[in-house]
Amino acid sequence: MSNVDLEIGSGNPAAIGIRFYVAQHSYLAHMDFHIGSGLSALKDIGNEAEDLHFYGGDYGIITQQPSPGWQFTLLDSTFEGQRKAAIREHEAGLTLIHDAFRNVPEAISIDPNYAEELWAKDVRFENISGPAITISNVNNPRTEINLENITCHHVPVFALLRETEKQVAGPGESYLVKAFSHGLTMSAPGAEGEIRTNLDAEAVKELPAFGANAIAALPPASTW
Numbered sequence: 001m002s003n004v005d006l007e008i009g010s011g012n013p014a015a016i017g018i019r020f021y022v023a024q025h026s027y028l029a030h031m032d033f034h035i036g037s038g039l040s041a042l043k044d045i046g047n048e049a050e051d052l053h054f055y056g057g058d059y060g061i062i063t064q065q066p067s068p069g070w071q072f073t074l075l076d077s078t079f080e081g082q083r084k085a086a087i088r089e090h091e092a093g094l095t096l097i098h099d100a101f102r103n104v105p106e107a108i109s110i111d112p113n114y115a116e117e118l119w120a121k122d123v124r125f126e127n128i129s130g131p132a133i134t135i136s137n138v139n140n141p142r143t144e145i146n147l148e149n150i151t152c153h154h155v156p157v158f159a160l161l162r163e164t165e166k167q168v169a170g171p172g173e174s175y176l177v178k179a180f181s182h183g184l185t186m187s188a189p190g191a192e193g194e195i196r197t198n199l200d201a202e203a204v205k206e207l208p209a210f211g212a213n214a215i216a217a218l219p220p221a222s223t224w
Contacts, residue, residue, distance in 0.1 A: 002029040008038035008057070015039060016062075022046035023067045033060070035082075045072045045092065050215055052077040058084045065091035071117070074099055076213040079107070090114035090136075098214040100124040101132070109134045112162060115142035124210055125152045131160035131167065138163050139195050141184040150177035151207045161197070172203025 006017040017033050020026075021044040028049040033041035035057025046066040052074070054060035060079045066072050071093025078100045079086035085106035087094070091114055100123070101107040107125055110116045115137045125132045132152070137143050138161040145159075152158065152175050159168040159180065168180075178200040185196040 001031070002027075003031070005032040005034075006041065007034040008036045010037050012036075012038050013058075016043040017041040019043045020045050020049075021067055023070065028052060033057075035060070046070075048073045048075075050075040050077065051213075054079045054082065054086070056081045056083075058082065059086070059088050061087045061089065063087075063089045063092050066093065069093075071095050073097065076215055078102070079104060085109040089116070091116060094118045094120075096120035096123050098122045098211065100126070100210065101128065102126045104128060105130045106134060107132045110136045110162075112136050115140040115144075117142075117144045118146070120147045121149055122211060122214070123147070123150050124207070125150065125155045127153070128155045128157075131157040133159045134162055135159060135182055136162045138182065141193075141195070143183050145180070145182040147177060147180045150180065151175075151210075152177065153207055158199070158201070159197075166197075168197060168199055171201050174205065174207050175201050175203045176208075177201040 008015045015038040020042050023046055026047045030051045032053045034055050035041050038057050040059040040062045041054050042061045045063045060082050073095040075097045080102045082104045086101050086104045088109045090111040132155050135145055152170055155170050157167050158170045180199050182197045184193045186193040
């Protein structure tokens with residue numbers, strides 16, 4: 001589905017826009033979701049989506065493990081104004097590339113008692129009142145959380161480890177996370193692994209430009 005916008009009217013607190021439980025060769029692209037009083041724009045996801053924009057709602061996306069257990073990749077998309085969290089999920093194999101999250105209590109909330117394999121790069125978090133990421137099942141070796149080149153503004157708590165209630169704080173009002181990881185870590189080949197949380201971040205005076213989309217736009221239609 002592409003180039004179709006959805007709007008949920010008032011008085012529909014359990015409504016969702018699309019149940020998108022799919023496998024390979026399926027995608028959503030170039031869509032706006034005005035969720036309003038609804039529950040979520042997407043319930044279950046699969047394969048790939050790009051250029052999606054989520055406004056309002058309790059959540060932007062609620063999802064579980066995709067079919068057939070593959071990862072879900074979301075590119076060049078934005079979330080704004082969700083009431084509970086932009087994404088609530090478990091076992092989604094969530095892969096985020098050049099996405100932005102603004103004005104939400106949480107960006108990504110992993111459901112209690114579930115491990116997750118999360119990878120994100122070139123993502124922006126702005127005005128996140130709670131933790132940007134809530135990690136669950138924190139001592140499970142299957143929990144693999146890795147992020148690179150994440151820019152943050154007014155995100156006091158970058159990550160929360162649910163069971164231990166440990167908070168990973170940001171180093172300033174605006175900061176750049178060069179790398180963040182949580183999971184089974186080995187200091188050298190052959191060494192015994194242990195569960196670790198690592199943050200490589202620095203405060204900055206202002207955030208750099210967000211950068212171009214990961215997927216380039218088509219050339220002007222006049223040239224086709």
